[in-house]
Each structure stands twice: as C-alpha cells, then as structure tokens.
Amino acid sequence: MALLSSVDMATFAARGFLRFDAIVPEEINQQFLADIGHRPENEITSPESHYARVMATSTIPVIAAGSQLKGAYPVGGAVERILALPEIAGMIRSLVGSSPVLDHHFLHITFPPEFYKGNAPVAQHTHQDSTIDTRSAFDIQLLYFPHEVTADMGGTRFIPGSHLRVVSEASIGRYQNIVGQQNVVCPAGTILVLHMGIWHGGGANVSDGLRYMFKIRLGPTERQTRLWNVSDLPDNHFDQRPIFWTGEERAPDDIHTILTEPEPWFEFDTARLEYINRIRFWRYLLGDDSFDADYWLTRIENDY
Amino acid sequence: MVRQQVMVLYLKSSALDTGVVAWAFYDGSGETSPMSGDQGEPPYKTGVHALRDGWRLIQASPLVPQETGAENRTSYLKYEFFFEKLVECN
Numbered sequence: 001m002a003l004l005s006s007v008d009m010a011t012f013a014a015r016g017f018l019r020f021d022a023i024v025p026e027e028i029n030q031q032f033l034a035d036i037g038h039r040p041e042n043e044i045t046s047p048e049s050h051y052a053r054v055m056a057t058s059t060i061p062v063i064a065a066g067s068q069l070k071g072a073y074p075v076g077g078a079v080e081r082i083l084a085l086p087e088i089a090g091m092i093r094s095l096v097g098s099s100p101v102l103d104h105h106f107l108h109i110t111f112p113p114e115f116y117k118g119n120a121p122v123a124q125h126t127h128q129d130s131t132i133d134t135r136s137a138f139d140i141q142l143l144y145f146p147h148e149v150t151a152d153m154g155g156t157r158f159i160p161g162s163h164l165r166v167v168s169e170a171s172i173g174r175y176q177n178i179v180g181q182q183n184v185v186c187p188a189g190t191i192l193v194l195h196m197g198i199w200h201g202g203g204a205n206v207s208d209g210l211r212y213m214f215k216i217r218l219g220p221t222e223r224q225t226r227l228w229n230v231s232d233l234p235d236n237h238f239d240q241r242p243i244f245w246t247g248e249e250r251a252p253d254d255i256h257t258i259l260t261e262p263e264p265w266f267e268f269d270t271a272r273l274e275y276i277n278r279i280r281f282w283r284y285l286l287g288d289d290s291f292d293a294d295y296w297l298t299r300i301e302n303d304y
Numbered sequence: 305m306v307r308q309q310v311m312v313l314y315l316k317s318s319a320l321d322t323g324v325v326a327w328a329f330y331d332g333s334g335e336t337s338p339m340s341g342d343q344g345e346p347p348y349k350t351g352v353h354a355l356r357d358g359w360r361l362i363q364a365s366p367l368v369p370q371e372t373g374a375e376n377r378t379s380y381l382k383y384e385f386f387f388e389k390l391v392e393c394n
Contacts, residue, residue, distance in 0.1 A: 123340040157341040165378045174312060175381065176328035176340045183341060203341050265325040267382055268317050276376045 002086045003229040004094035010255040013281045015263075016163030016195040018091065024082050024189030029146045032078035033212070035059055036107060041209060047111050050210075054107060060214075069100045069218060079214070082144060082191075091193060094228035095140050096220040103139060103217035110154060110202060110211040123154065124201040125173035129217075132168050136284045137220055139196040144214040147188045153211040154203025155184030156192070161263035163197035164277040172199060180264040225287035243294045255282075256293040272296065307332035309389045311359060313351055314381040318367055320351035326381055333393040351385050359387035 004012075012018050036058045044050045054060075059077050069092075073080040082088060092100060113121055129141070149155040159178050183203055184192060194200070196217070205211050234255075241256060250257045259278045262271040275296050283289050292298045314326035324346035329338040348354045355361065363386040371377075 120337070123342065125340050154341075165380075167379055172380065173340075174328055175314070175326050176338060177343045177346075178314075178326040179324070179346060181341065181344075201340050204339065267315075267325065268322070270378050270382060273376050273378050277378060 002090035010258040022187040097222040100218040108213045110205040121204040123204045139219045143192040152207040154205040158200035162199040163195035315383040
C-alpha cells in the first residue's frame with residue numbers, strides 16, 4: 001500500500017483534489033467495460049434501455065448507504081481490483097482511514113448528441129454535492145474514467161480550491177465559467193479523488209461515443225488525523241518563516257507555500273480567508289492546533 | 305423586436321476596475337445558447353472593459369458584514385455585477 005506523502009495531503013487540503021492518471025491497468029479497464037455491458041453505440045437504442053441493461057447485468061452491487069467498503073464489491077471484479085491497487089488503497093487509507101463506509105456509488109453515462117433526438121446536449125450546472133456540510137471531517141469521491149476522455153466528451157468540470165466554501169448544492173448554478181476551472185481530459189484508467197465540497201459539473205458530450213464515469217463516495221469512521229505517511233514532515237514544520245519581506249523565492253513544494261498559494265479565481269480578500277480555512281483544515285489533519293502558515297491564524301488569535 | 309442579453313461578471317473586489325474571476329451569459333435573442341464550462345477565458349478583463357463595450361450595469365452585489373461567529377467562512381462569489389444589452393433580432 002502506498003500512502004500519500006505530506007505534500008500530497010497538503011495539496012489535497014489546499015486544492016481539494018488529487019489526480020492519478022492511467023493508474024488502472026488497461027486489462028482492468030476492459031474488465032470494467034465488459035462487466036457493465038458496453039457495446040458499440042449503434043447497438044444502443046436509448047439511454048433508458050442501456051441504463052436498464054447495465055443495472056440488470058453488471059456485477060456492480062446495490063449497496064445500502066453506510067455499508068463497510070471492505071467486502072462491498074465482488075472479489076476479483078474490476079472495482080474490487082481497482083480499490084486494491086497499492087496507490088488507490090493507500091490514497092483511500094490516507095484520506096478516510098482503514099474502515100471507510102460507502103455512502104453511495106453511481107455509474108454516470110453521458111450520451112452523445114445522436115441520443116438527444118434533435119436537442120443539443122447541455123452541460124450540467126456547477127454544483128456542490130449533497131447539502132450544506134460544515135464538518136471538519138470530510139468524505140471523498142473517487143471518479144474512475146475507464147476509457148480515454150477527450151475534450152469533446154465533456155469530462156467532469158471542477159473548480160480547484162472550491163471545497164472549503166460553504167454553499168447550498170445547486171445554488172451556484174449561475175457560475176457558468178470560473179477562471180482556473182479544469183475539464184477532465186485523461187487517458188484510460190484515470191482516477192480523480194475529490195473532497196466532497198468541490199464545485200463541479202458534468203460536461204456536454206459532443207463526441208461520437210458514450211462517456212462513462214464511475215463514482216464512489218466514501219466516508220470515514222475515525223478521526224482523519226495523521227493517516228498518511230507523515231515521515232516526510234520537515235523538522236521545522238511548526239516554525240514560522242518571514243512574511244512579505246522574504247528576501248528569497250519560496251520552494252513551491254514547501255507545505256506552508258502550498259497552503260498559501262491562491263487559486264486564480266479567489267477574490268482579493270477571500271484569498272486570505274481561504275488560507276485561514278486551509279490552515280484550520282491542516283491543523284485538523286495534523287491533530288495539532290499550534291500549526292500556522294505565514295502567521296494568518298496566530299495574528300488573529302493573539303488576544304488577551 | 306428587441307430582446308435582452310444578460311451578462312454576469314464576478315470580480316476580484318467590489319471595484320468595477322478589478323479583474324474578472326467568473327462569468328455567465330444569458331441570451332434572450334436565442335442566437336446563442338451559453339452553458340456551463342463552455343469558455344476558458346473571461347469575456348472582459350475587468351467590469352470597466354464591459355462598460356466600454358456597451359454593456360449597461362443594472363445591478364451590483366451589496367457589501368454585507370461578515371456574520372458573527374462565521375467571520376472567516378467563505379461561501380458564494382462576493383462581487384457580482386449584472387449587465388445588460390438590448391439587441392435587435394428577427
């Protein structure tokens with residue numbers, strides 16, 4: 001099992017996602033596509049009939065919310081094999097611990113224009129999943145892309161760094177485009193892991209083929225403190241560094257730097273609030289409220 | 305006939321001459337059908353650039369004090385500006 005590094009975790013804390021390109025071997029991708037009954041587009045008569053066939057014939061189980069992930073998927077099946085990959089098992093362990101529960105899963109199938117009977121396909125509005133969620137604990141969503149996703153297939157659009165904003169689900173539908181948004185274009189076998197709060201939406205598929213994306217939401221059953229490989233935390237991790245008048249370029253992979261790197265869409269003032277929220281999140285992950293980066297929390301906690 | 309086009313710009317601050325961080329279009333003429341994720345670059349550099357191109361500002365978000373107990377919480381994009389253009393169409 002390959003646990004995440006501290007830099008990986010800090011990146012997840014700051015940006016709300018990690019991406020594993022082509023991490024799933026092609027043989028497992030083909031097993032997954034065969035299991036769900038993918039077939040040439042000209043053999044599919046309608047979205048409804050295709051979904052019905054997938055539901056009836058695939059080995060993707062129907063699972064009660066809150067079930068243990070362990071044992072949820074048939075042994076030797078594609079999903080079980082994906083979750084057992086060392087990098088994926090280590091990522092899950094690092095983020096949600098050793099006994100996560102399965103909230104839900106779903107196979108998203110995005111159909112090309114020929115299935116819309118004259119109406120052009122429309123992208124899904126940007127939204128945050130579930131509902132208002134103010135926990136320090138967090139769920140993760142694994143997005144598995146079993147085949148190559150090209151730009152015209154409308155791969156999932158997401159907004160890096162949006163995960164700590166507290167909004168109410170589809171209320172943000174007006175935000176059509178945000179500077180820095182990413183549209184998933186990826187090789188087969190890519191897995192994207194998202195913090196539950198990431199703003200996202202499915203794109204319109206204007207290609208000739210179906211697009212598949214299998215999503216699994218996992219929740220923790222333990223406090224998510226120091227679950228990753230913390231051996232690379234530097235000795236000076238709790239030390240403060242000079243701010244503003246710094247004198248030298250800062251290393252981009254320094255955890256303090258990662259936590260205080262703005263996204264291009266942050267407003268001037270809320271960028272600073274985002275740093276504060278990231279630092280609080282990192283304190284939660286470290287299990288240590290003495291951590292600070294660039295004095296953002298120490299300054300406002302210096303009260304008498 | 306005349307129809308309304310609406311553009312929403314989200315800026316870096318409450319000042320109209322700061323940069324665009326997000327945007328949306330709605331086209332009452334039916335000539336275009338904008339949708340989420342359809343553009344990679346902002347239509348204007350700042351709100352003032354939109355004014356110079358003929359867009360009329362019709363609404364700006366107010367400045368609201370942070371809620372007590374949630375002063376550091378981030379939520380919706382803060383600096384929202386609605387613009388309109390009236391266009392002739394068939």
